[in-house]
Amino acid sequence: MNKAEHQDATALSALSELSDEELRALDAHWRAANYLAAGQIYLMANALLTEPLKPEHIKPRLLGHWGTSPGLNLVYTHLNRVIKARGLDALCVWGPGHGGPSVLANSWLEGSYSDTYPDVSRDGAGMERLFKQFSFPGGVPSHVAPETPGSIHEGGELGYSLAHAYGAAFDHPDLLVTCVIGDGEAETGPLAAAWHSNKFLDPVHDGAVLPVLHLNGYKIANPTVLSRLPESELDELLRGYGHEPIHVTGDDPLTVHRAMAAAFDDALDRIAVMQQSARVDGVSERVHWPMIVLRTPKGWTGPAEVDGVPVEGTWRAHQVPLSEVRENPEHLRQLEAWLRSYHPEQLFDAGGRPVADVLACLPEGTKRLGSSPYANGGLLVRDLPIPSLDRFAVPVEKPGSTLHEPTRILGDLLEKVMHDTSASRDFRLVGPDETASNRLQAVFNASGKAWQAGFLPVDEHLDRHGRVMEILSEHTCQGWLEGYLLTGRHGLFSCYEAFVHIVDSMVNQHIKWLKTSRELAWRAPIASLNYLLTSHVWRQDHNGFSHQDPGFVDHVLNKSPEVVRVYLPPDANTLLSVADHVLRSRDYVNVVVAGKQPCFDWLSMEQARAHCARGAGIWEWAGTENGGEPDVVLACAGDVPTLEVLAAAQLLRRHLPDLAVRVVNVVDMTRLMPRDEHPHGMSDFEYDGLFTTGKPVIFAYHGYPWLIHRLAYRRTGHANLHVRGYKESGTTTTPFDMVVRNDLDRYRLVMDVIDRVPHLAVRAAAVRQTMADARTRHHAWIREHGTDLPEVADWTWNA
Numbered sequence: 047m048n049k050a051e052h053q054d055a056t057a058l059s060a061l062s063e064l065s066d067e068e069l070r071a072l073d074a075h076w077r078a079a080n081y082l083a084a085g086q087i088y089l090m091a092n093a094l095l096t097e098p099l100k101p102e103h104i105k106p107r108l109l110g111h112w113g114t115s116p117g118l119n120l121v122y123t124h125l126n127r128v129i130k131a132r133g134l135d136a137l138c139v140w141g142p143g144h145g146g147p148s149v150l151a152n153s154w155l156e157g158s159y160s161d162t163y164p165d166v167s168r169d170g171a172g173m174e175r176l177f178k179q180f181s182f183p184g185g186v187p188s189h190v191a192p193e194t195p196g197s198i199h200e201g202g203e204l205g206y207s208l209a210h211a212y213g214a215a216f217d218h219p220d221l222l223v224t225c226v227i228g229d230g231e232a233e234t235g236p237l238a239a240a241w242h243s244n245k246f247l248d249p250v251h252d253g254a255v256l257p258v259l260h261l262n263g264y265k266i267a268n269p270t271v272l273s274r275l276p277e278s279e280l281d282e283l284l285r286g287y288g289h290e291p292i293h294v295t296g297d298d299p300l301t302v303h304r305a306m307a308a309a310f311d312d313a314l315d316r317i318a319v320m321q322q323s324a325r326v327d328g329v330s331e332r333v334h335w336p337m338i339v340l341r342t343p344k345g346w347t348g349p350a351e352v353d354g355v356p357v358e359g360t361w362r363a364h365q366v367p368l369s370e371v372r373e374n375p376e377h378l379r380q381l382e383a384w385l386r387s388y389h390p391e392q393l394f395d396a397g398g399r400p401v402a403d404v405l406a407c408l409p410e411g412t413k414r415l416g417s418s419p420y421a422n423g424g425l426l427v428r429d430l431p432i433p434s435l436d437r438f439a440v441p442v443e444k445p446g447s448t449l450h451e452p453t454r455i456l457g458d459l460l461e462k463v464m465h466d467t468s469a470s471r472d473f474r475l476v477g478p479d480e481t482a483s484n485r486l487q488a489v490f491n492a493s494g495k496a497w498q499a500g501f502l503p504v505d506e507h508l509d510r511h512g513r514v515m516e517i518l519s520e521h522t523c524q525g526w527l528e529g530y531l532l533t534g535r536h537g538l539f540s541c542y543e544a545f546v547h548i549v550d551s552m553v554n555q556h557i558k559w560l561k562t563s564r565e566l567a568w569r570a571p572i573a574s575l576n577y578l579l580t581s582h583v584w585r586q587d588h589n590g591f592s593h594q595d596p597g598f599v600d601h602v603l604n605k606s607p608e609v610v611r612v613y614l615p616p617d618a619n620t621l622l623s624v625a626d627h628v629l630r631s632r633d634y635v636n637v638v639v640a641g642k643q644p645c646f647d648w649l650s651m652e653q654a655r656a657h658c659a660r661g662a663g664i665w666e667w668a669g670t671e672n673g674g675e676p677d678v679v680l681a682c683a684g685d686v687p688t689l690e691v692l693a694a695a696q697l698l699r700r701h702l703p704d705l706a707v708r709v710v711n712v713v714d715m716t717r718l719m720p721r722d723e724h725p726h727g728m729s730d731f732e733y734d735g736l737f738t739t740g741k742p743v744i745f746a747y748h749g750y751p752w753l754i755h756r757l758a759y760r761r762t763g764h765a766n767l768h769v770r771g772y773k774e775s776g777t778t779t780t781p782f783d784m785v786v787r788n789d790l791d792r793y794r795l796v797m798d799v800i801d802r803v804p805h806l807a808v809r810a811a812a813v814r815q816t817m818a819d820a821r822t823r824h825h826a827w828i829r830e831h832g833t834d835l836p837e838v839a840d841w842t843w844n845a
């Protein structure tokens with residue numbers, strides 16, 4: 047858009063009734079924030095420019111992002127005004143989180159920063175610290191990070207702001223969540239999907255989300271798609287997403303202040319009316335929420351031209367507009383002129399404290415964005431009411447004789463949790479369209495599925511006030527849940543195992559957030575992010591190869607050990623015990639992999655609790671040790687591998703009754719790690735006792751076999767460890783064929799034992815041959831009958 051068009055559009059915007067005094071004060075606040083943002087990028091001394099700028103005042107490494115900062119500052123300034131005027135509880139999610147200097151500047155101006163970090167006081171000495179520490183060794187990161195007061199969103203990896211904002215707003219009816227979305231960020235898949243969150247926001251029980259699309263026109267090196275659409279086309283697009291856009295456009299500060307104030311007032315008036323009509327008048331029609339489209343220049347108020355090329359209003363303003371300030375006197379001169387253009391002497395008193403005009407727009411106490419308890423969710427979180435597990439446990443008189451679908455049993459527990467949080471509304475279940483498919487449908491007895499779009503008679507369980515969230519965007523599910531947890535609530539994400547990879551990089555970011563937060567005393571612990579991965583690799587009966595990928599566990603186990611936990615409960619009662627644990631935990635990312643298909647019940651509730659507390663242990667009843675040393679250890683992790691190991695143990699009992707077999711089951715994968723690498727890691731002493739130092743260990747694992755080697759490579763007995771798992775051989779076939787194809791089946795495991803226990807090869811050659819023949823029989827049988835061999839399909843534990 048050219049300048050004339052800018053002005054036209056500005057003229058169309060409604061102008062607010064700001065008094066000249068208010069206008070001057072808002073502009074003073076904005077200029078102060080701009081000054082402080084630029085100061086952080088460049089200065090390590092002479093923060094107030096009390097003397098002419100010299101090279102030694104400049105940081106040796108110039109790091110940070112200027113371009114987005116003036117726009118973020120504008121939003122912060124105007125949010126302050128409306129929070130104060132209307133007494134709002136507000137939170138802001140800063141999508142372009144690379145604008146760290148802006149958010150830091152504002153939290154310093156409002157005093158939140160000094161409240162959190164008293165050594166960075168709101169005066170000249172504190173300003174100097176604020177400047178020097180930014181992107182400086184031993185200081186603070188360049189982005190909006192966990193260290194930043196008032197933040198729940200790093201914005202380092204772009205795309206998640208809008209989903210986070212909605213997550214924060216769900217079940218916080220009195221909260222306004224403003225969300226600044228970069229026009230580059232708006233090109234990402236996660237952001238594009240998140241516009242539809244407005245079809246899930248309940249105007250009665252949820253707060254409001256006010257998106258501010260920040261059209262500064264550019265990304266790092268390119269124009270942005272949305273900024274180059276004709277305004278009418280953009281307007282239609284946003285209306286198509288269900289919003290009513292309010293456009294604010296311009297490059298003259300005072301005009302934009304007036305338009306921005308009017309836009310905020312207009313948006314908040316509309317929101318208040320919509321909430322009133324839903325909450326008081328009981329209107330249940332879908333709401334088309336307002337949003338603001340803010341079109342101002344990138345790097346606004348910065349250097350217009352540098353070295354003969356335009357910078358302000360272009361992509362060149364993205365990071366550091368003047369890059370050779372120490373070496374190039376012209377750059378130094380330009381920087382000084384730029385910084386002095388804000389008139390710091392009018393904004394700060396001689397002691398460096400912001401003057402009254404600058405502070406006039408600021409709210410107080412916890413209304414300040416940087417001091418909102420909503421942004422430090424651990425302050426708000428209550429314990430989840432988790433009922434006693436005994437009423438949900440399945441009775442187990444004898445192991446391996448009854449079958450249950452573990453996730454269905456878990457669904458009963460979740461129904462109760464959902465029911466018991468009906469009033470507190472602080473628990474949600476999210477998933478991409480799979481709650482029922484994952485057999486958790488009992489929760490629908492306690493809550494329907496959130497839905498604000500159209501309803502048809504065929505629909506089931508859709509509910510304007512529901513707390514089960516289903517949208518076919520794993521990114522949106524993940525973003526919602528993160529925002530919900532970060533603002534002090536609880537939840538569970540149930541997902542097909544293979545497709546949870548879609549959020550690999552989102553979970554990376556959340557783990558980083560938690561790792562850093564745990565090191566900040568002022569950040570209170572929040573509820574853990576819990577994944578239930580079901581419909582797993584071994585039982586993709588309907589789908590086949592595309593749906594088979596157990597690698598999320600590998601991905602997560604690379605991450606900060608203090609944050610990540612991985613559980614593979616082998617049956618219904620162990621799943622209940624694991625669920626109880628993860629739902630109570632704080633500050634972790636818990637990955638629980640469990641089947642939804644009928645699965646043998648191995649452990650009573652009491653045994654399950656003890657087994658899960660150990661995380662890994664011997665199942666004496668399944669082995670044949672008789673008090674001596676075992677000849678071989680059969681280890682397993684995961685429901686299907688556990689079944690195959692027990693079936694193998696039974697075959698060994700029958701065919702090689704003298705062989706001393708130990709059966710070990712691992713529920714908590716991190717138990718396998720060395721003790722000094724993970725807080726759950728086993729000492730060598732314990733590990734050696736369980737797995738022996740010299741006997742063969744045949745380990746049947748749910749996922750890719752290499753993981754077990756990685757976890758155990760330092761152990762004495764590693765050379766004797768032989769792992770079977772998924773080796774990417776899959777298709778649509780019978781359940782048992784899946785394990786046969788991947789050499790994880792009972793017959794193969796028996797052959798592995800014979801091959802690895804010394805002196806057995808000759809003695810047990812006939813047994814080995816019987817096992818190989820069974821595999822051959824299996825092969826022919828499934829091709830003829832389409833089902834598994836009766837001896838496999840009808841198998842029960844019978845020792």
Ligand SMILES: Cc1ncc(C[n+]2csc(CCOP(=O)(O)OP(=O)(O)O)c2C)c(N)n1
Pocket residue numbers: 113114142144201202203204205227228229230231232234260262263264265266270344364
């Ligand atoms: C997912 C992702 N891809 C790429 C980047 C690298 N990156 C950092 S800033 C940026 C441009 C962002 O542009 P925009 O959202 O318009 O922000 P602004 O113009 O306000 O700086 C890019 C591509 C990133 N941070 N995250």
Ligand SMILES: [Mg+2]
Pocket residue numbers: 228229230260261262263264265270344
């Ligand atoms: Mg941009």
